[in-house]
Amino acid sequence: MVVNGKVALDPYETDIKFMDLVSIGDMIVANEHGAQFNVTENKEYRLLAYSGNCVKIIDDTGKEEWYSVDYFHSKYRE
Numbered sequence: 001m002v003v004n005g006k007v008a009l010d011p012y013e014t015d016i017k018f019m020d021l022v023s024i025g026d027m028i029v030a031n032e033h034g035a036q037f038n039v040t041e042n043k044e045y046r047l048l049a050y051s052g053n054c055v056k057i058i059d060d061t062g063k064e065e066w067y068s069v070d071y072f073h074s075k076y077r078e
Contacts, residue, residue: 007050009069020074022047027075028055034071038063044075 001008006021009028013019022028026047030039038059039045045057054066 001053002050007047007055007069009055009072009074011053011069022074024049028057028072029075030072034067037067037071038065039067039071045072 001011003016003019003021006023009020009022010018024047027044028047030041030043030045032041035041038061039057040060043060045059047055047057048064049056050069051066053069055069055072056064056066059065059067
């Protein structure tokens with residue numbers, strides 16, 4: 001989901017005050033759900049692009065790949 005030109009890393013949240021919004025170039029952090037897909041839990045990745053509910057990063061294999069937003073949160077999320 002895109003809100004005001006930013007991608008929501010929590011697409012199930014409907015209240016904009018609580019959305020975890022990031023922009024291209026921001027650092028995002030992998031969570032435990034992505035650990036099985038070439039990303040490391042709690043490691044930061046630069047957001048390269050987004051489309052729908054997917055984000056593009058350079059994963060642990062060094063490749064640019066698309067991943068579900070469900071595997072990440074913003075660096076500054078509380």
